[in-house]
Every structure is written in structure tokens, then in C-alpha cells.
Amino acid sequence: MKLHTISINNLKRRKAKMVFLTIGLMVGIATIVTLVTLTRSMSSDIERKMDEFGANILITPQSNGLSMNYGGISLGGVTFDQREILEEELAKIKTIKNSKNISSISPKVLGGIKVGAHDVLLVGVNFDSELKMKQWWKIFGDAPKTENELLLGSDASNVLNASSGDTIQIKGEAFKVTGVLDQTGSQDDSLVFASLGKAQKLLGKEGKITMAEVAALCSGCPIGDMVTQIAEKLHDTKVSAIQQVVEGRLKALDQFKRFSYAMAGVVVFIGSLIVFVTMMGSVNERTTEIGVFRAIGFRKSHIMRIILLEAALVSLLAGFLGYAAGMGGAKLALPFMAESKNAHLIWDSSVAFGSIGLALTLGLLASLYPALHASKMDPTEALRAL
Amino acid sequence: MALIEIENVKKQYTSGDEVVEALRGVDVSIEAGEFITIMGQSGSGKSTLLSVLGGMNHPTSGAVEMAGIRLYDLPGEKLADFRAQNLGFVFQSFHLISYLTAVENVMLPLAIVKMSTAAKKTAARKALERVGLGNKLDRLPNQLSGGEQERVAIARAIVNNPHILLADEPTGNLDSKTSEEVMALFRELNDAGQTVVMVTHNAENGAYSDRTINLKDGTVV
Numbered sequence: 001m002k003l004h005t006i007s008i009n010n011l012k013r014r015k016a017k018m019v020f021l022t023i024g025l026m027v028g029i030a031t032i033v034t035l036v037t038l039t040r041s042m043s044s045d046i047e048r049k050m051d052e053f054g055a056n057i058l059i060t061p062q063s064n065g066l067s068m069n070y071g072g073i074s075l076g077g078v079t080f081d082q083r084e085i086l087e088e089e090l091a092k093i094k095t096i097k098n099s100k101n102i103s104s105i106s107p108k109v110l111g112g113i114k115v116g117a118h119d120v121l122l123v124g125v126n127f128d129s130e131l132k133m134k135q136w137w138k139i140f141g142d143a144p145k146t147e148n149e150l151l152l153g154s155d156a157s158n159v160l161n162a163s164s165g166d167t168i169q170i171k172g173e174a175f176k177v178t179g180v181l182d183q184t185g186s187q188d189d190s191l192v193f194a195s196l197g198k199a200q201k202l203l204g205k206e207g208k209i210t211m212a213e214v215a216a217l218c219s220g221c222p223i224g225d226m227v228t229q230i231a232e233k234l235h236d237t238k239v240s241a242i243q244q245v246v247e248g249r250l251k252a253l254d255q256f257k258r259f260s261y262a263m264a265g266v267v268v269f270i271g272s273l274i275v276f277v278t279m280m281g282s283v284n285e286r287t288t289e290i291g292v293f294r295a296i297g298f299r300k301s302h303i304m305r306i307i308l309l310e311a312a313l314v315s316l317l318a319g320f321l322g323y324a325a326g327m328g329g330a331k332l333a334l335p336f337m338a339e340s341k342n343a344h345l346i347w348d349s350s351v352a353f354g355s356i357g358l359a360l361t362l363g364l365l366a367s368l369y370p371a372l373h374a375s376k377m378d379p380t381e382a383l384r385a386l
Numbered sequence: 387m388a389l390i391e392i393e394n395v396k397k398q399y400t401s402g403d404e405v406v407e408a409l410r411g412v413d414v415s416i417e418a419g420e421f422i423t424i425m426g427q428s429g430s431g432k433s434t435l436l437s438v439l440g441g442m443n444h445p446t447s448g449a450v451e452m453a454g455i456r457l458y459d460l461p462g463e464k465l466a467d468f469r470a471q472n473l474g475f476v477f478q479s480f481h482l483i484s485y486l487t488a489v490e491n492v493m494l495p496l497a498i499v500k501m502s503t504a505a506k507k508t509a510a511r512k513a514l515e516r517v518g519l520g521n522k523l524d525r526l527p528n529q530l531s532g533g534e535q536e537r538v539a540i541a542r543a544i545v546n547n548p549h550i551l552l553a554d555e556p557t558g559n560l561d562s563k564t565s566e567e568v569m570a571l572f573r574e575l576n577d578a579g580q581t582v583v584m585v586t587h588n589a590e591n592g593a594y595s596d597r598t599i600n601l602k603d604g605t606v607v
Contacts, residue, residue: 001507003497006497013485295477296495298498299463
């Protein structure tokens with residue numbers, strides 16, 4: 001018989017009370033685990049979605065000219081020497097330190113071309129990466145799949161009087177229009193899109209690109225670092241972050257995280273109150289027992305050890321169960337909460353250890369006052385019989 | 387020199403604006419090996435005297451000396467240590483711990499003593515055998531009769547070989563036959579050399595003791 005025997009036997013033989021106390025704390029911990037895991041999983045999902053949604057890094061050739069373009073209205077340019085980037089150079093982007101954060105690279109070649117009586121801007125793109133990046137595009141018809149197929153912006157379609165299924169001639173070659181973009185309100189409306197290789201040939205820029213847009217996943221990597229890393233690899237280019245996009249994403253995520261952590265804080269507080277009230281009730285119920293302990297010579301520290309050991313054992317159990325239940329809850333709730341169907345649960349050992357540690361800390365802190373209260377009980381008052 | 391010397395002990399309680407004098411200058415001397423019963427009507431101060439004697443209730447004035455040690459001069463938790471090493475308590479309502487078996491209840495005072503678990507178990511088993519419960523070691527309190535619970539409480543009080551056994555109305559919750567058996571057990575322990583101080587309101591119990599101290603309104607009469 002040692003002091004811990006008393007604690008363990010009390011928990012073993014007063015199962016109902018132990019279960020109640022464990023459930024009280026477990027619910028608190030499970031809620032926190034669910035909330036934190038959901039927040040992380042949803043943040044990651046939203047982050048991924050947002051990162052895939054449009055470019056956040058722009059790669060253009062070094063130029064000593066200034067573009068005279070605002071909101072799609074171009075007043076010409078003051079360009080002295082327009083350079084281009086070699087397409088093969090882009091492969092170097094995949095060698096940067098944070099290459100795993102790159103979601104997609106969309107190279108483009110641009111050039112003016114005559115279609116019938118009209119001058120149009122032809123843009124050569126890699127349709128796979130372009131469509132991944134511009135998920136807001138709504139195409140009437142289909143995206144081009146072969147070299148001799150085109151996609152028209154809505155204004156370009158009107159001006160050229162061509163729609164899906166029509167054929168237009170460029171430099172004596174027939175091209176089939178497979179799709180027309182719905183109005184986007186951007187410069188895309190007035191463009192003619194062709195496959196990158198074909199556009200390079202038509203514009204006489206084989207192996208060259210005019211610019212590249214990069215969608216980078218910001219998670220765990222400040223976009224500024226990636227800009228620097230890409231600039232180090234690609235000489236004679238200008239690499240810039242589209243700040244408005246980056247800042248907007250970070251702000252939205254920050255707000256979501258703050259809301260979730262505030263919720264978790266409230267749950268932690270309620271969980272602590274549950275443990276405190278339950279432990280206080282348990283101590284009050286055991287007044288006589290504590291009186292007996294004190295009467296037969298137990299020191300105050302002995303009483304505290306008994307109560308705190310019980311709290312620690314229950315808290316550890318509640319921590320384990322709370323983590324398991326919380327992760328289960330998060331797994332069930334994630335499909336309903338997350339925007340995308342591909343959102344996956346983030347299993348993080350720091351959440352596991354954190355929840356068990358938190359349960360232990362909460363249990364002990366909430367039991368500290370009841371334990372002190374118990375240890376200070378006057379044995380005569382506690383027993384009343386003497 | 388007497389084993390216990392109680393000198394001019396006074397104890398006052400404050401209840402609201404009213405001051406209640408539970409003990410009004412009690413002087414008692416108890417020799418080692420004596421069996422003393424403290425008797426008196428309800429409110430006479432007998433239980434207060436026992437708690438003062440047991441080192442659990444600081445007197446308002448006066449001194450309690452036990453085996454040459456002035457109890458209430460002991461610093462901090464030394465008084466708790468003194469109780470653990472020198473005193474055994476038997477409470478009126480037994481106050482067994484409901485979630486511990488008979489043998490675990492008896493081992494309770496030894497939980498804070500540096501001994502091997504086997505030695506503690508042996509001591510507890512011997513104490514239970516001494517009170518006639520050697521065959522009910524693993525019973526929980528709710529599986530024992532009132533008399534058996536009282537015996538477990540007595541075994542718990544004697545397991546650490548205390549200098550003094552203090553009992554507060556030990557037969558208060560028992561029928562007359564069981565009361566006689568319990569009193570015979572106290573007598574038997576006393577015959578074996580155990581000093582016993584018992585509070586009782588039952589005059590018949592006084593017959594088992596060597597001496598009776600009568601209290602009335604907080605004074606010895």
C-alpha cells in the first residue's frame with residue numbers, strides 16, 4: 001500500500017465517477033483537437049485552392065522599358081529592346097530550394113498577328129497548366145487539344161465573327177475554333193489562344209517565351225523567398241510577386257485561423273471549468289475520507305499527491321481518448337466543412353502530444369485548488385464525529 | 387510520569403456572535419496501559435476533549451503533553467507525523483474507505499511509512515486476525531456487517547502499534563450483542579498492554595474500563 005494505490009483504487013472502484021470526469025475533460029480536449037485539426041486541414045485546403053487559383057509570381061524578360069497599360073487599356077509602350085526568355089530556362093525553376101511549393105508554371109508567348117482584316121494578339125499557352133491556373137474560365141465548347149485548334153476570348157470572338165466549330169485562317173493555315181471564353185472582364189477577352197508550340201512557330205519565336213506565370217503554394221514558404229530563389233536561377237529576367245494576390249490570400253487565411261483559435265480558446269476555458277467543478281465536487285464528496293487521512297497522520301502534501309495523481313491519471317486517459325475522438329470527429333466533419341472534396345486530414349504528432357499535454361496541464365491546474373482545499377481541511381471539521 | 391498530561395485545557399468556539407466554551411479548564415492525567423472511558427451527556431465536551439487529545443484540535447489555552455512531548459508546540463506537519471506514529475483512531479461511524487478492501491483499509495496508516503508492501507500486508511493481516519477477521523481480508527466495507535466494519539476500524543487503529551488508542555463512541559452504531567463483543571475486544575487489547583481512551587455515553591461500557599472521567603459542561607466532575 002502506497003499513496004498511489006489509494007489513487008488508483010479510487011479510480012478503479014469508483015468507475016462511474018471516473019468515467020464522468022474523463023468524459024468531461026475528454027469532450028473539451030476532443031473539441032479542441034477537432035477544431036485545431038479542422039482549422040489546419042481547412043486552412044491547408046483553402047491555401048491550396050487559393051494558390052492554384054491564379055498566379056502569384058510573374059516572370060518577364062529584363063527590360064528597360066515601361067509598359068503603358070492600365071486595366072486593359074494600352075497606350076503603347078516605351079520599349080527600347082524587347083527581350084524574350086528561352087523556354088528551356090524555365091526548367092531551372094523546378095530546381096529551386098522550394099520547388100515543392102510550385103503548383104504550376106504557365107509559359108506564354110505573345111505576338112501580334114493578322115486574322116483576316118484584323119490585328120489580334122495571339123497567345124501561345126500550355127492549355128493544361130493554363131486551365132489549372134485559371135479555374136474561373138468558362139469555356140463555351142472545348143479547350144483546344146491539338147496544334148491546329150484555337151480558343152477565343154469573348155471580344156475576339158465577336159470581332160472575328162467566329163464561334164465554336166468555325167474555322168479561321170492564320171498565315172494560310174486553317175485553325176478550328178474549339179471554344180469561346182465567357183466574358184472575364186480581363187485582357188483575356190480580346191486574345192486568341194493557341195497551343196504554345198504552334199504559336200511559337202506562327203510568331204517565329206521557336207523555343208522562346210514572352211513571360212511565365214507561376215502559381216506557388218505559400219504554405220510554409222514566404223513568397224518573397226521563392227521570388228529570390230527563382231531570380232537567382234533565371235538571369236536576364238524580372239521575377240516579381242503579385243503582392244495584391246499574396247497579401248489578400250494571407251489576410252483571408254489569417255482571419256480564418258484567428259477565428260478558429262478564438263473558438264478553441266473558448267472551448268479550453270469551458271473544458272477547464274468542467275474539470276474544476278468536477279474535481280471540486282469530488283473533493284467535497286470525499287470530505288470524510290480526507291478527514292480520516294488527516295486524522296491518521298497523512299500530511300497535507302500526502303493529500304495533495306493523492307488528489308493530483310488521480311487528476312493526472314484521469315487527464316492522461318482523457319487526453320488519449322480526447323485526441324482519438326477529436327481526430328475521428330475531424331475526419332467525419334471535414335467533408336462537410338471543407339470546400340474541396342480532395343481536402344485531407346492533417347495528422348500532426350504535435351497535435352497528439354499537445355492534446356495529451358494540454359489535458360494533463362488542464363487537469364492538474366483545475367485540480368490544484370481542490371487539492372489545496374482538501375489538504376487544508378481540518379480533520380475535526382471533516383469528520384464531524386470527533 | 388503519566389503517559390498523557392492534560393493541563394488546564396480550554397476550548398472556545400465562536401458561533402456567529404456567540405462564544406461557546408466546550409472545555410473550561412480540564413486537567414486529566416492518564417497512565418500508560420490504562421483503559422479510560424470519558425463519559426458525559428451530549429454537549430458535555432467529551433468529543434472535543436478526545437480531538438484535543440488526538441492532536442487534531444488546537445486548544446484555546448492549556449497544554450497537552452504525551453510521552454513528554456507538548457503536542458501543540460510541534461511545528462508544521464510534525465503534529466501529523468506524531469499522530470501517524472503514536473495514535474490510533476476508531477471513529478463512531480467506522481469511516482472505512484469505501485473503495486478499499488478490509489486489508490487495504492487496515493494498511494492505510496502504513497501508506498506513508500517506509501516499509502515493503504509485503505511487510506505492510508503482513509502487519510495488516512495480523513491486525514485483522516487479532517480482531518477475528520482473518521478470513522475477510524478482501525471484502526469491501528459494504529460486504530461486511532456493522533460489527534465487522536467496527537473490527538476493521540479497530541484493526542486499522544492498531545496496525546501501527548500506537549501508544550494510545552482513541553475511540554469515539556465505537557459502539558454508537560451497533561446492536562447490544564455486537565457492542566459487547568467490541569467492548570470485549572477493547573478490553574482484550576488493553577489487557578495486552580494497549581492504552582485505550584474511549585468516549586462513550588453508554589454507562590455499561592464504563593464497566594470494561596479501569597477508570598471513568600465524567601464531563602459536564604466542559605469540566606471534569
